Amino acid sequence: MSKPIHRRDFLRRGGALLAASTLPLSLVEVAFGKASPNNFTFAYISDSHITHIRGSQFVRNWDRGLIRAVAETNLLDPKPDFVFYGGDIAQLGKPEEIDHGLEILSGLHARTYYVMGEHDYYLDLGEHWRYRLGPEYYSFDHKGVHFIVLNSILTWADWMNARWDDPMQRMRGMARLDNPEGQPFMVGERQRAWLEQDLAKLSRDTPIVVFSHSPLQKIYRGWNFWTEDAEQVQALLAPFDKVNVLYGHVHQIQYNQIGTIAFTSAMATAWPWPYPSTYKQAASYLPKLTVEMNRADPFFERDATGWQFVDMDTGRVDLHYQLPNNKNRVVAFDHEAGHPIDTEYQLAEQRTPAQIHY
Amino acid sequence: MTRSMTCSAGPWLAALLVLGYGAPLAAGQAPLGLPPVPIPADNPQTPAKIRLGELLFNDQRFSADGKVSCATCHSPDLAFTDGLPVSEGFRGQTGTRNAPTVINSAYMQTLFWDGREPDLESQSMQPPINPVEGGLADHQPILDVIRATPSYRGAFADAFGIDPDEITMEHVAKAIASFERTLVAGNSAFDRYLYGGETDAMTPSQIRGLEVFRGKGRCVSCHVIEQDQALFTDNRFHNIGVGFKRIRGAEEQTAAAWIEAKRAGADTDETVLTQANVSELGRFAVSEDMTEVGAFKTPTLRNIAATAPYMHDGSLATLGDVIEFYDNGGRVEADDPLSDFLSGGIRPLGLTEQEEDDLINFLHALTSPDYADETQTRAAAAPATTASTD
Numbered sequence: 001m002s003k004p005i006h007r008r009d010f011l012r013r014g015g016a017l018l019a020a021s022t023l024p025l026s027l028v029e030v031a032f033g034k035a036s037p038n039n040f041t042f043a044y045i046s047d048s049h050i051t052h053i054r055g056s057q058f059v060r061n062w063d064r065g066l067i068r069a070v071a072e073t074n075l076l077d078p079k080p081d082f083v084f085y086g087g088d089i090a091q092l093g094k095p096e097e098i099d100h101g102l103e104i105l106s107g108l109h110a111r112t113y114y115v116m117g118e119h120d121y122y123l124d125l126g127e128h129w130r131y132r133l134g135p136e137y138y139s140f141d142h143k144g145v146h147f148i149v150l151n152s153i154l155t156w157a158d159w160m161n162a163r164w165d166d167p168m169q170r171m172r173g174m175a176r177l178d179n180p181e182g183q184p185f186m187v188g189e190r191q192r193a194w195l196e197q198d199l200a201k202l203s204r205d206t207p208i209v210v211f212s213h214s215p216l217q218k219i220y221r222g223w224n225f226w227t228e229d230a231e232q233v234q235a236l237l238a239p240f241d242k243v244n245v246l247y248g249h250v251h252q253i254q255y256n257q258i259g260t261i262a263f264t265s266a267m268a269t270a271w272p273w274p275y276p277s278t279y280k281q282a283a284s285y286l287p288k289l290t291v292e293m294n295r296a297d298p299f300f301e302r303d304a305t306g307w308q309f310v311d312m313d314t315g316r317v318d319l320h321y322q323l324p325n326n327k328n329r330v331v332a333f334d335h336e337a338g339h340p341i342d343t344e345y346q347l348a349e350q351r352t353p354a355q356i357h358y
Numbered sequence: 359m360t361r362s363m364t365c366s367a368g369p370w371l372a373a374l375l376v377l378g379y380g381a382p383l384a385a386g387q388a389p390l391g392l393p394p395v396p397i398p399a400d401n402p403q404t405p406a407k408i409r410l411g412e413l414l415f416n417d418q419r420f421s422a423d424g425k426v427s428c429a430t431c432h433s434p435d436l437a438f439t440d441g442l443p444v445s446e447g448f449r450g451q452t453g454t455r456n457a458p459t460v461i462n463s464a465y466m467q468t469l470f471w472d473g474r475e476p477d478l479e480s481q482s483m484q485p486p487i488n489p490v491e492g493g494l495a496d497h498q499p500i501l502d503v504i505r506a507t508p509s510y511r512g513a514f515a516d517a518f519g520i521d522p523d524e525i526t527m528e529h530v531a532k533a534i535a536s537f538e539r540t541l542v543a544g545n546s547a548f549d550r551y552l553y554g555g556e557t558d559a560m561t562p563s564q565i566r567g568l569e570v571f572r573g574k575g576r577c578v579s580c581h582v583i584e585q586d587q588a589l590f591t592d593n594r595f596h597n598i599g600v601g602f603k604r605i606r607g608a609e610e611q612t613a614a615a616w617i618e619a620k621r622a623g624a625d626t627d628e629t630v631l632t633q634a635n636v637s638e639l640g641r642f643a644v645s646e647d648m649t650e651v652g653a654f655k656t657p658t659l660r661n662i663a664a665t666a667p668y669m670h671d672g673s674l675a676t677l678g679d680v681i682e683f684y685d686n687g688g689r690v691e692a693d694d695p696l697s698d699f700l701s702g703g704i705r706p707l708g709l710t711e712q713e714e715d716d717l718i719n720f721l722h723a724l725t726s727p728d729y730a731d732e733t734q735t736r737a738a739a740a741p742a743t744t745a746s747t748d
Contacts, residue, residue, distance in 0.1 A: 064702065
């Protein structure tokens with residue numbers, strides 16, 4: 001049976017592992033280490049893969065996923081300070097897809113920030129996305145937290161700018177999983193130099209949230225669950241006490257801790273990916289902390305998809321995954337353990353056994 | 359919350375099932391096509407308790423105008439429904455929801471369309487004190503009537519071994535639940551075909567309808583058929599698009615207003631039956647889970663031909679209307695808007711007229727022998743469907 005995940009209820013219930021969420025304000029200030037920060041939440045929607053068929057026709061299933069996430073996000077109470085969109089609005093980078101996705105997203109009743117996904121980028125190298133949404137990397141401050149947005153899905157300039165007969169070939173090449181000629185994602189030198197400058201003005205106790213589309217860690221290269229220069233980006237972030245990296249792209253729940261950097265992924269509104277280790281049987285570096293999701297019921301098109309809201313009450317991100325046809329999950333930072341944990345399923349004996357009979 | 363259940367039918371079940379609502383069964387057996395009835399450990403079935411429960415179920419005095427009993431909305435003559443879109447309580451007041459049949463409610467994991475009560479015992483406590491149902495201010499008048507009625511004093515003594523002044527609503531609820539647990543019905547043409555090995559129990563059209571039900575129609579994913587029994591429900595909650603028009607565009611305000619009212623102490627049972635907009639929040643009104651807006655419990659389909667009209671708000675008159683609704687992907691007309699919160703299981707089906715007819719005929723094969731007469735009554739009263747016999 002589903003549990004109430006209404007935020008007020010959640011705050012009221014507290015619970016040992018989530019005690020951080022109910023800290024009195026004075027302690028929250030200590031957690032932030034900043035003058036009068038306020039608790040706040042933001043919503044986080046990602047990977048809608050809106051797909052154009054012809055004329056005004058789009059693939060129904062992906063439309064419905066985004067429509068539902070927008071409608072549910074608008075129910076959040078208290079209202080989120082803003083919404084973050086984690087990339088891949090489109091499937092093949094077509095202006096029709098980006099425009100249609102943004103039209104659905106315009107139903108959100110909060111300001112929305114965006115990060116570039118490879119499906120938004122590789123048809124026109126981000127031209128239409130930038131025309132609609134502005135710069136592809138930027139930063140802003142909100143209630144004592146420094147937010148950074150990176151375009152992590154770039155690749156070798158030679159490949160991107162090669163003479164393509166048809167830019168759609170480039171798009172399809174990048175969209176293909178296990179492409180033997182696939183190119184790795186990267187942030188690149190120019191953004192890393194900008195990032196270094198952007199960070200230079202911050203004190204080390206400033207909580208930082210970095211948004212990227214691909215994981216800023218290396219998990220499985222065949223599906224670009226990977227950023228080629230992840231170590232260099234991590235090195236720039238490492239000096240700060242509280243760094244949180246939020247990424248999309250993987251269409252599944254993942255979380256990890258490297259030094260002071262906590263990594264957490266977003267669910268997709270479109271479809272779930274399997275975990276590489278279960279599907280490819282190939283070597284992957286899925287973080288040991290991650291409790292994998294159970295398999296989706298294919299009847300319910302929304303099963304194993306979802307969206308999430310994030311509370312920043314402790315200067316760390318606590319993700320509340322909203323999972324239609326499934327049990328909602330909360331991955332929160334455990335301050336004693338020093339890394340994110342699934343508040344309900346982290347211990348092996350508390351997990352739901354995988355279904356073996358079909 | 360979860361009660362401990364014993365899943366064996368127990369020595370009493372055999373006696374219980376001959377009360378006039380089920381075919382006689384040997385001890386430990388369930389009707390063909392059904393699992394053993396789950397019996398809570400703290401409310402074992404006894405003949406005295408069941409007899410008492412039936413009396414209470416039919417007693418109209420447990421209401422503000424002395425005219426509303428459980429049977430008013432769950433009439434034995436109408437397959438334990440009332441045949442109305444939404445039920446009528448005392449002084450003809452109407453609520454927001456369609457009365458589901460009590461038949462086979464013994465198998466439900468939650469009660470009411472939104473699952474707001476966990477078992478039959480807690481369910482029956484609500485209607486007498488709902489302002490549009492029984493209309494009583496509290497349960498005291500029920501206990502007063504019972505204690506003042508000599509036959510009840512003896513019946514409670516027989517069932518529970520207690521004196522009149524020891525009778526509580528818990529005893530009343532347990533007796534009613536025990537009676538309701540005898541209202542199990544399987545042994546339909548479908549059961550005889552699938553579980554009884556009678557290959558000619560269903561017509562060729564019904565057999566084709568079963569294939570549509572399991573295949574292209576996608577019905578079976580929620581209305582479950584198992585290998586050795588079929589409850590025709592997954593006991594879960596889904597937004598299939600019914601009734602959302604009432605709050606379309608106002609979901610956010612409706613949800614926020616309800617949460618605020620609930621925090622201030624508003625009663626869920628009363629509010630969902632008296633406020634049409636809050637009713638349409640469905641399971642969300644109970645769980646406050648944002649993924650359950652407009653989601654309602656999957657009802658069983660057993661005896662469905664005898665329990666029109668359909669859906670949580672009784673908005674669809676015939677089985678043909680229901681199939682049309684699903685075929686359109688969760689809407690009455692193919693160009694109606696869809697709910698933003700629509701379940702991912704609902705999508706346009708593209709059924710042919712033949713497939714729709716076969717499906718309707720198959721649904722008629724789910725009627726248990728005891729309720730075949732009710733089916734005839736409904737067929738005469740309801741507008742013509744596209745159903746045809748084969």
